[in-house]
Amino acid sequence: MSDTHPEQLLSEVAALPGLPGVYRYFDAQGQLLYVGKARNLKKRVSSYFQKSHDGTRIGHMVGKIVRMETTVVRSEAEALLLENNLIKTLNPKFNILFRDDKSYPYLKITGTRELFKPSAKPLSPSSAFPRMAYYRGVVDRRHSYYGPYPSAWAVKESITLLQKVFRLRTCEDTVFANRTRPCLLYQIKRCSGPCVDLIDHEVYAQDVRDAERFLRGETQAVLDTLEQRMLAHAEKLEFEQAAVIRNQMSALSRVLHQQAMDTVSDKDVDVLAVKVHGGRACVNLAMVRGGRHLGDRPYFPAHVDDATAIDHALADEGGETPVPGDPAERVAVQVLEAFIAQHYLGVAMPHTLVTSHPVGKPLLDALSEQTGAKVNAVHNPREHRRIWLEMAQKNADIALARLLAEEGSQQARTRALADALNLPDDQLDALRIECFDISHTAGESTQASCVVFEGHKMQNSQYRRYKIDGITPGDDYAAMRQVLLRRYGRIAEALRAEEGTADPLPAETVDASDAPEESAATEPTVESVAGPRMPDLVLVDGGKGQVSMAREVFEQLGLDLSLIVGVEKGEGRKVGLEELVFADGREKVYLGHDSAALMLVAQIRDEAHRFAITGMRAQRAKVRTGGSRLEDIPGVGPKKRARLLQRFGGVRGVASASVDDLCTVEGISAELADAIYRALH
Structure with a gap:
C-alpha cells in the first residue's frame, strides 16, 4: 500500500x-x-x-x-x-453530480376529495365547483395532483386543453366568490360559468370526473361516457345539452388527434436519452403521463471526467466488474445510471423507463425495492416507444451542442477580460470575480448585493444580499462602504491571523451577517471549505466615487488595491460605452462596445443589479403591505398564516374576507377568525 x-x-x-x-x-x-x-x-x-x-x-x-x-x-x-x-x-468533488431539482410543476384540481366524499354537510360554493391550477409545492390530501410535468409551459398547455374540452374554472376562490357576471373565459367557451350559477353542481362534478379520467389516460372511457350522456339528452329531446356534449367530444377528438396517441397503451413512462461529447454530458428526460407526451427537460451533470476516470481505472484493475463496451459507451451508461439513481431517489416514479443505453440490474432492483413495485427499463424499444426515444435522443444532441457552444463563448469572454486587465491566464477556470451593487427607492429599503462569477459562469449558490442600516437614506457611498467592510472584514481578519499579524482589525469590520439568498442552493461557501480566499477581481457598479470608497475600505483592511475595478457609465449612460476605473491609479480603460470582455463585465454587473433590485423590492413590499400584521395576532402561527395567505392571495385578501370566510380555512376557529377580523379592521 x-x-x-x-x-x-x-x-x-x-x-x-x-x-x-x-x-x-x-x-x-x-x-x-x-x-x-x-x-x-x-x-x-x-x-x-x-x-x-x-x-x-x-x-x-x-x-x-x-x-x-x-x-x-x-x-x-x-x-x-x-x-x-x-x-x-x-455534493462530493469527484462524483458525477446532477443538480437536485425536484421542483416539478403539477396540475392541481382543488377540493376533489371533499367533492366526491359522501357528507351531510353542504359544500361551500368554491368547494362545489373545483378549479384547475398550476402548482408547485407540498401536496395537500384534499386536492388531486397530476404530473409531474417537465415545465410550466406543459402544465399551462394542459390547462388550456382541459378548458377547451371540459370548461372547468381557473379563477381564484376570492374572485369566484365575488363575481356578479360571467368573465371573458365564459364568453370564449373556456369556462361553464359556475360563479354565476350557469351550470348545475352535478353536471359540473361530472365534468370534473371526466377531466380526471382524461388526465389518467382513460380517454376512450371518457369518450364512451360522453356519447352515452349525449344520446340520453337526445332521447329526452334536450338537444341544446346534447349539442354541448357533442362539442366536447369533438374538442376531445381533436386533442387526441394532435397528440397522435389515442391508440397508445402506455400510461406513465419516462424516456431517458444520454449524449456524451467534449467532456460534457446531457441526459434528456421526456415524460409521458396519462398516455400523453408532456415534453422533455435536459440535465447536465458536473464532474463527468473526474468521476468516470476514477471508475474506469478501478474497473480495469479488477476493483469491480467494468461496464461492457467501448469507453464512450461506458461513460454514457455511468452518466445514465447516476442520473436515474439520483433523480428518482425518494420520489414517486413510473414503473417503466425507456432508455438509450442498458441499465444494470442492481439499480433496477434498488428502485423496485424503494417503490415497492417492479421497475422495468426497456432498451432498444419498438413502435411508439422507439419514436419517443428517437425524439429524446435528438433533443439531447441539440441541448448538448447548445451547451458546448455557450460554454465556449463564455470561456472566450473570460480569456478576453483576463487579457484586457493583464490577469494571469494560466488558471482561468478558477478565476473568481465578485461584483457589488446598491439598490433603494428614494432611500427606502436599501439593499446591497454581491454576485459571484467563477468557473466561467455565475455561481448563484454563493450570492449574498445585505440589508443596509445605520446610514443616511440614499447615501450610496456609505452603503458601499458598509457592504465591503462586512464582506471582506472577516476574510482580512483570517488572512492576518494566518500571517501572524499582531494588530487585530476594528470590530466593525468583522461581521458574519452576509447570509445567502433564501432560494440559493445550500452549498458551502468558499471560506467554509478551503479557508479564506479573496477574489481575483472586485467589480463595483459605479465610477470614481464608488471606487474611491472601495479604495478606502481596502486600505483600512490592508487588502490589495489592484483588485478593485469600477464600471463607470459612458457618455449619455449608453450601453456599450462603459469604462473601467481602477483604484490603484491606472488610467481608465474603454474596452469597445463589441468587446467580449465588456460583454462579460456587463453580464456580471447586470446580474448584480438584478439581484439587488429584486431584494430591495421584496423588502419594500413587505414594509408597505404590512407583512407583519398577521404575525402580531395571537394564535396565528406560521402554518395558519401560510394557509390564510394561500387561500386569500395575500394580506389584503385576508383583510377583505369575512369572519365566515376565515372559518373555512383549516385550523381557524370561529373565535380566532373573529380575532383576525378585528385585528385587521
Whole structure:
C-alpha cells in the first residue's frame, strides 16, 4: 500500500470486511472528495491504495485522501441507494453530480376529495365547483395532483386543453366568490360559468370526473361516457345539452388527434436519452403521463471526467466488474445510471423507463425495492416507444451542442477580460470575480448585493444580499462602504491571523451577517471549505466615487488595491460605452462596445443589479403591505398564516374576507377568525 497516507488510514483499509457497503473519502480540510459503493468493501477500497496513480485524475484524488468513513449494509441495492443519497446531500468533488431539482410543476384540481366524499354537510360554493391550477409545492390530501410535468409551459398547455374540452374554472376562490357576471373565459367557451350559477353542481362534478379520467389516460372511457350522456339528452329531446356534449367530444377528438396517441397503451413512462461529447454530458428526460407526451427537460451533470476516470481505472484493475463496451459507451451508461439513481431517489416514479443505453440490474432492483413495485427499463424499444426515444435522443444532441457552444463563448469572454486587465491566464477556470451593487427607492429599503462569477459562469449558490442600516437614506457611498467592510472584514481578519499579524482589525469590520439568498442552493461557501480566499477581481457598479470608497475600505483592511475595478457609465449612460476605473491609479480603460470582455463585465454587473433590485423590492413590499400584521395576532402561527395567505392571495385578501370566510380555512376557529377580523379592521 501507499506510504504517502497516514498509518491509521492504511490500517483501517486493511481491516475492512468483505461485505457490501459505502465508503467516503475526505481531505485534510475535511472536505468530502468521493462517495462510492462496493459489493466487497475490502477489495474495492484496497484497489485505491495498491499501486501508484501518478499523473491521473484518480491519482490527484487519492493523493488528497487523509480520512475515510465506511458504512456496511445488507445488500448491493441498499448500498446503491445510500451512495446516491449521500451524493445528493453532500455534493462530493469527484462524483458525477446532477443538480437536485425536484421542483416539478403539477396540475392541481382543488377540493376533489371533499367533492366526491359522501357528507351531510353542504359544500361551500368554491368547494362545489373545483378549479384547475398550476402548482408547485407540498401536496395537500384534499386536492388531486397530476404530473409531474417537465415545465410550466406543459402544465399551462394542459390547462388550456382541459378548458377547451371540459370548461372547468381557473379563477381564484376570492374572485369566484365575488363575481356578479360571467368573465371573458365564459364568453370564449373556456369556462361553464359556475360563479354565476350557469351550470348545475352535478353536471359540473361530472365534468370534473371526466377531466380526471382524461388526465389518467382513460380517454376512450371518457369518450364512451360522453356519447352515452349525449344520446340520453337526445332521447329526452334536450338537444341544446346534447349539442354541448357533442362539442366536447369533438374538442376531445381533436386533442387526441394532435397528440397522435389515442391508440397508445402506455400510461406513465419516462424516456431517458444520454449524449456524451467534449467532456460534457446531457441526459434528456421526456415524460409521458396519462398516455400523453408532456415534453422533455435536459440535465447536465458536473464532474463527468473526474468521476468516470476514477471508475474506469478501478474497473480495469479488477476493483469491480467494468461496464461492457467501448469507453464512450461506458461513460454514457455511468452518466445514465447516476442520473436515474439520483433523480428518482425518494420520489414517486413510473414503473417503466425507456432508455438509450442498458441499465444494470442492481439499480433496477434498488428502485423496485424503494417503490415497492417492479421497475422495468426497456432498451432498444419498438413502435411508439422507439419514436419517443428517437425524439429524446435528438433533443439531447441539440441541448448538448447548445451547451458546448455557450460554454465556449463564455470561456472566450473570460480569456478576453483576463487579457484586457493583464490577469494571469494560466488558471482561468478558477478565476473568481465578485461584483457589488446598491439598490433603494428614494432611500427606502436599501439593499446591497454581491454576485459571484467563477468557473466561467455565475455561481448563484454563493450570492449574498445585505440589508443596509445605520446610514443616511440614499447615501450610496456609505452603503458601499458598509457592504465591503462586512464582506471582506472577516476574510482580512483570517488572512492576518494566518500571517501572524499582531494588530487585530476594528470590530466593525468583522461581521458574519452576509447570509445567502433564501432560494440559493445550500452549498458551502468558499471560506467554509478551503479557508479564506479573496477574489481575483472586485467589480463595483459605479465610477470614481464608488471606487474611491472601495479604495478606502481596502486600505483600512490592508487588502490589495489592484483588485478593485469600477464600471463607470459612458457618455449619455449608453450601453456599450462603459469604462473601467481602477483604484490603484491606472488610467481608465474603454474596452469597445463589441468587446467580449465588456460583454462579460456587463453580464456580471447586470446580474448584480438584478439581484439587488429584486431584494430591495421584496423588502419594500413587505414594509408597505404590512407583512407583519398577521404575525402580531395571537394564535396565528406560521402554518395558519401560510394557509390564510394561500387561500386569500395575500394580506389584503385576508383583510377583505369575512369572519365566515376565515372559518373555512383549516385550523381557524370561529373565535380566532373573529380575532383576525378585528385585528385587521
